[in-house]
Amino acid sequence: MLEIKNIYKTFNAGTINEKKALQNLSLTLQDGDFCTVIGGNGAGKSTMLNAVSGVWPVDSGSILIDGEDISGLCEYKRAPFLGRVFQDPMTGTAADMQIIENLALASLRGQKRSMFRWGVPKADTEKYREMLKTLDLGLEDRLTTKVGLLSGGQRQALTLLMATLQKPKLLLLDEHTAALDPKTAAKVLEATQRIVEQNHLTTLMITHNMRDAIAYGNRLIMMYDGHIVVDVSGEQKKNLTVEQLLNLFVQASGSNEVNDKLILS
Amino acid sequence: MLDSLFANVASYFASLKLSALLRALPGGLAQGLIWGILALGVFMTFRMLGVSDLTVDGSMATGGAVCIMLVLSGVNPQLALLASFLAGMIAGVVTGFLHTRLGIPDILAGILTQISLYSINLNIMGKANQAVNVNKVVFLFTSNAKVLTRTIWIVFGVCLALILALYMYLGTEHGSALRATGINGNMARAQGINTNRMKVIGLALSNGLVALSGGVMSQYQGFADVKMGTGAIVIGLAAVIIGEVLGEALLGKHMNFFIRLSFVVLGSVIYYVVYVFVLWLKFPPDDMKLLTAVVVAIFLAVPNLRTAKKNSFNRLAKQNAKAAKLGKEG
Numbered sequence: 047m048l049e050i051k052n053i054y055k056t057f058n059a060g061t062i063n064e065k066k067a068l069q070n071l072s073l074t075l076q077d078g079d080f081c082t083v084i085g086g087n088g089a090g091k092s093t094m095l096n097a098v099s100g101v102w103p104v105d106s107g108s109i110l111i112d113g114e115d116i117s118g119l120c121e122y123k124r125a126p127f128l129g130r131v132f133q134d135p136m137t138g139t140a141a142d143m144q145i146i147e148n149l150a151l152a153s154l155r156g157q158k159r160s161m162f163r164w165g166v167p168k169a170d171t172e173k174y175r176e177m178l179k180t181l182d183l184g185l186e187d188r189l190t191t192k193v194g195l196l197s198g199g200q201r202q203a204l205t206l207l208m209a210t211l212q213k214p215k216l217l218l219l220d221e222h223t224a225a226l227d228p229k230t231a232a233k234v235l236e237a238t239q240r241i242v243e244q245n246h247l248t249t250l251m252i253t254h255n256m257r258d259a260i261a262y263g264n265r266l267i268m269m270y271d272g273h274i275v276v277d278v279s280g281e282q283k284k285n286l287t288v289e290q291l292l293n294l295f296v297q298a299s300g301s302n303e304v305n306d307k308l309i310l311s
Numbered sequence: 312m313l314d315s316l317f318a319n320v321a322s323y324f325a326s327l328k329l330s331a332l333l334r335a336l337p338g339g340l341a342q343g344l345i346w347g348i349l350a351l352g353v354f355m356t357f358r359m360l361g362v363s364d365l366t367v368d369g370s371m372a373t374g375g376a377v378c379i380m381l382v383l384s385g386v387n388p389q390l391a392l393l394a395s396f397l398a399g400m401i402a403g404v405v406t407g408f409l410h411t412r413l414g415i416p417d418i419l420a421g422i423l424t425q426i427s428l429y430s431i432n433l434n435i436m437g438k439a440n441q442a443v444n445v446n447k448v449v450f451l452f453t454s455n456a457k458v459l460t461r462t463i464w465i466v467f468g469v470c471l472a473l474i475l476a477l478y479m480y481l482g483t484e485h486g487s488a489l490r491a492t493g494i495n496g497n498m499a500r501a502q503g504i505n506t507n508r509m510k511v512i513g514l515a516l517s518n519g520l521v522a523l524s525g526g527v528m529s530q531y532q533g534f535a536d537v538k539m540g541t542g543a544i545v546i547g548l549a550a551v552i553i554g555e556v557l558g559e560a561l562l563g564k565h566m567n568f569f570i571r572l573s574f575v576v577l578g579s580v581i582y583y584v585v586y587v588f589v590l591w592l593k594f595p596p597d598d599m600k601l602l603t604a605v606v607v608a609i610f611l612a613v614p615n616l617r618t619a620k621k622n623s624f625n626r627l628a629k630q631n632a633k634a635a636k637l638g639k640e641g
């Protein structure tokens with residue numbers, strides 16, 4: 047499904063702000079994998095997702111989706127393969143457009159946009175209404191509301207729906223519940239779980255919450271210093287505890303900075 | 312002293328002839344509608360793309376220059392307007408290229424194109440201005456007093472058609488993608504929209520409209536001048552903002568997109584009617600641009616000042632000091 051092969055990315059190379067954000071990072075996801083990603087601040091988690099999304103080109107290495115090398119494609123050309131939800135609820139939607147307009151935009155992700163088809167077809171309106179109902183946030187009655195008027199949680203849920211409206215080959219979630227209050231966060235995570243399962247989506251989900259990282263998905267990776275240091279899956283992942291996870295980290299990285307660098311929530 | 316002041320004021324008011332104002336108004340209306348076409352272009356970039364495009368001052372004159380020169384060489388005036396539109400689109404593409412491909416900030420990219428257009432316009436015309444003998448060429452958009460009413464209706468029709476066209480386009484899948492580009496580029500790219508191309512398209516359309524407005528204006532006045540676009544961006548912005556403030560006041564939340572576009576043109580008409588009125592009051596014509604700039608600055612500042620008042624540290628400090636004083640006394 048997804049193959050990341052030995053990618054490197056250095057920001058501000060050659061200056062005093064030089065930062066080796068990704069160092070020889072490799073990762074292979076199988077079809078239908080739901081992989082959670084943890085790691086301390088600045089470990090390179092977001093940078094990994096940005097590399098996959100094509101926000102900028104990596105310095106070296108390659109990224110393949112279904113065997114096709116996408117590392118030479120720019121951001122908008124990779125969109126057909128990817129569904130993305132960002133940490134900041136503002137990023138994923140167009141505030142000054144209606145809910146239904148946002149959904150209509152997302153329903154054409156990676157497709158040709160016609161200069162002649164106008165508005166949103168009736169049939170689609172009903173489809174969107176049904177989908178919004180499943181979120182249980184009362185959005186189904188507010189199709190023509192401007193997205194800017196929604197709460198952060200509502201916007202994230204909407205962005206999630208938009209990311210998966212056209213089934214993506216890979217779903218990328220970058221701490222998409224971090225900005226939400228615990229109750230809303232739980233609701234959005236629940237919706238995430240349901241949508242991922244229903245559509246058998248291959249998913250990479252960054253989280254700062256170790257318990258969520260353990261509870262969700264069938265695989266867990268931990269990043270440190272621009273590459274992956276812990277990778278657990280299957281039975282081992284199912285039976286994992288936070289304590290074991292910390293031990294694994296210390297063993298793998300040879301670092302004791304776990305307690306201050308990793309956020310234990 | 313006071314007597315002579317009174318005498319001055321009295322003679323000033325006596326010199327204002329209502330008939331002169333009434334005679335000037337139709338012309339103001341016609342010009343307001345012509346500038347309304349330009350305002351629609353400014354609305355495209357300023358409001359839809361979130362780009363401040365200063366190409367406008369140059370591309371308006373380009374539109375005029377192209378139109379007049381083609382008419383002088385015998386081309387049908389309406390066809391000449393089409394050429395104006397295309398020339399404006401090219402100017403927009405150049406600004407778009409400078410901005411999206413070469414990474415030059417939008418304002419600077421616009422200024423660079425505007426400055427180059429000054430030379431280009433001089434080259435197109437061969438000198439600073441060119442006139443058409445309006446007795447020989449029949450213009451649809453003539454300022455001839457005998458048919459001015461007809462001209463007003465024709466420009467009105469053109470504005471309406473352009474509003475409708477923009478309304479239709481911006482409602483299509485493609486137009487929605489353009490709007491999304493202006494609102495949130497990250498989101499647009501994540502949805503597979505080529506935001507750079509959208510910006511170029513928006514800039515091209517916008518400057519096409521601006522140049523069309525310049526072409527129509529050159530027909531209206533019978534000549535094109537290399538300076539005819541100076542300050543056009545400010546007038547366009549004034550129209551957009553006046554229209555918005557008025558629309559907000561009259562309709563508030565009931566404003567749909569078609570009406571929003573119509574208010575852009577209405578804003579331009581109001582601007583010109585006020586312009587004519589202020590001139591009638593004997594305001595020096597040379598100071599009109601200053602006045603316009605001040606008005607635009609005020610309108611742009613008002614919303615910010617309102618929120619600034621709400622979010623003021625000073626206000627909070629005073630409020631708390633007052634509460635503390637009351638607490639001590641009570």
Ligand SMILES: Nc1ncnc2c1ncn2[C@@H]1O[C@H](COP(=O)(O)OP(=O)(O)OP(=O)(O)O)[C@@H](O)[C@H]1O
Pocket residue numbers: 057058065066067085086087088089090091092093094
């Ligand atoms: N566009 C950029 N330009 C310069 N430096 C960057 C850029 N993006 C990331 N970095 C740097 O790369 C390093 C890794 O950042 P990244 O955002 O991937 O961390 P993260 O693991 O997502 O951390 P967090 O948990 O804080 O989100 C950081 O030192 C960061 O400052």
Ligand SMILES: [Mg+2]
Pocket residue numbers: 091092093
């Ligand atoms: Mg991050």
